């Protein structure tokens with residue numbers, strides 16, 4: 001049986017490329033993980049998600065524990081079989097979404113009690129229950145249970161929250177147990193405070209994980225502050241383990257994060273934007289709602305090989321969005337996921353060949369041109 005293993009192939013500045021081997025297949029890094037919140041990447045068949053180039057999906061523990069329930073998923077053969085995706089799945093711990101979505105949260109040293117945003121039912125999550133739920137789901141990469149304060153928060157609040165998360169990280173490690181082929185990732189916290197990030201990294205190293213996430217960013221601090229933190233935070237984590245930046249981001253966030261040493265990312269942006277008529281292209285954002293597209297026979301991006309660009313015009317994409325047809329979300333989501341994976345593939349090749357800086361300059365120059373002129 002293949003063990004969970006990370007191999008670093010090349011570095012270019014702080015940027016890295018490599019491969020994570022798992023029993024369910026390899027994950028090429030840097031990797032972008034589409035988000036399959038409720039056991040589906042919305043508007044996409046799993047085989048279509050795979051066709052865009054995704055090696056791994058993310059599932060949300062909070063949503064799945066409430067509906068359809070982790071025990072039910074386990075009885076039905078686990079999340080992979082349930083949603084028909086046989087490649088790696090990473091699940092978050094539920095902690096972040098309890099804080100952002102649940103009602104009547106009550107946090108104590110042991111865990112958090114909350115009410116479901118769906119039906120008001122009462123639930124409890126702790127490091128131990130989060131590990132159990134993620135085991136029932138059959139997740140390949142399990143995230144330690146943590147608490148993430150929204151920024152801005154004062155230093156004292158960030159420090160005490162980070163230290164609680166480190167105690168929970170140790171309890172997550174103990175509860176995870178010995179599961180060959182599966183990985184547990186610890187999550188660095190500490191807000192934008194460099195010394196707290198260092199303290200957190202040290203605590204995580206001491207516990208020991210198969211991978212390390214950078215948590216507590218992309219929570220409203222802005223790109224400049226995030227990049228400022230990423231200038232040092234990844235370098236505090238073990239070099240020989242994957243580094244995962246949670247919840248990022250827009251194309252230029254992703255490129256900036258990889259430049260600073262991040263190996264994995266996830267975001268709802270490409271799928272969510274696809275359902276609201278927003279396309280991300282090499283030349284920036286396109287709002288397909290705009291009247292300028294109504295008579296435009298050209299594709300979204302003439303260089304893109306996705307089905308939306310290969311076979312449909314801007315005029316058609318505009319029409320189906322305005323008509324509220326489901327194919328609108330399907331085609332734009334496909335295009336967006338395809339484009340995000342193309343960015344990842346481009347960066348992997350550039351890092352391997354030691355030309356990341358040139359690739360990045362070209363990425364920004366093409367975006368700066370803006371969308372093609374209206375007809």
Ligand SMILES: [Zn+2]
Nearest residue numbers: 304306309335
């Ligand atoms: Zn396309």
